[in-house]
Amino acid sequence: MGMRLFPLNLQELYVHAMAVEREASQRLAELERYMRDAGMDHIADEFESIAKGEQEQYELLAVGTAGRELPPVASWEYAPHFLGPQADVARAPTSTRDALMQAISNERRTQTFYVDVAEHTEDDTMCAFAAEMAADESRHIARLERLLAREPDPAAIAAAEGDVLPLKP
Numbered sequence: 001m002g003m004r005l006f007p008l009n010l011q012e013l014y015v016h017a018m019a020v021e022r023e024a025s026q027r028l029a030e031l032e033r034y035m036r037d038a039g040m041d042h043i044a045d046e047f048e049s050i051a052k053g054e055q056e057q058y059e060l061l062a063v064g065t066a067g068r069e070l071p072p073v074a075s076w077e078y079a080p081h082f083l084g085p086q087a088d089v090a091r092a093p094t095s096t097r098d099a100l101m102q103a104i105s106n107e108r109r110t111q112t113f114y115v116d117v118a119e120h121t122e123d124d125t126m127c128a129f130a131a132e133m134a135a136d137e138s139r140h141i142a143r144l145e146r147l148l149a150r151e152p153d154p155a156a157i158a159a160a161e162g163d164v165l166p167l168k169p
Contacts, residue, residue, distance in 0.1 A: 006120050007073075011065075013117060013126050015073040017133060018061045020110055025054035027106050031099050040096050046147055047103065050140050057136070100148040104141055111137035 007013035028051035035044035093099035114134035118127045 006117055007126070010123065010126050010129070011068065011070050012073060013129060014061055014065050015070050016113070016117075017129075018058055018065075019073070020113060021054050021058040021061065024106060024110055025051045025058060028054060028103060031093065031103055034093055035096065035099055038096070040099075043096055043099065043147060046143065047099075050103075050143065053136075053140075057133075097148060097151045097153065100144055100151065104144045104148065107137050107140045107144065111141065 007016050028047045032044045032047035032051060035041070035047060091102075093102055111134050114130045114137060118130035118134060121127050121130070
């Protein structure tokens with residue numbers, strides 16, 4: 001079995017983080033468009049807000065690293081951590097719940113990437129940066145999970161339709 005490749009230094013981590021944050025922002029913006037088209041503006045607004053935060057993180061990293069010589073990093077180097085087997089295939093959500101689950105899945109993959117880096121580096125600065133980024137992803141996940149909890153689950157509704165209330169004696 002092959003080993004995962006981790007950023008070896010802070011500059012590589014910055015490059016990975018910029019790619020991951022840009023990708024997250026784009027995916028959330030796509031989900032936002034789907035939700036707006038479906039008339040689910042309250043969900044679209046949340047996606048838009050989180051996407052803006054991801055974009056701001058990307059821009060802060062880009063500004064903070066401007067003028068530094070950063071190593072080139074190909075997407076395949078972070079793909080095993082972040083993207084997962086089918087992540088390159090963007091698909092239209094089938095429901096509001098599906099859109100939220102896609103967003104949560106994307107945020108969890110991003111969080112996993114940062115946690116993996118934090119747990120496997122011996123560099124304290126890299127560990128602190130990755131841990132802070134993972135914590136930020138945790139906040140996004142919690143926010144999305146609260147929204148998901150408020151959305152009706154069609155499978156549960158269908159199962160409940162067959163329930164029979166007990167008769168009073």
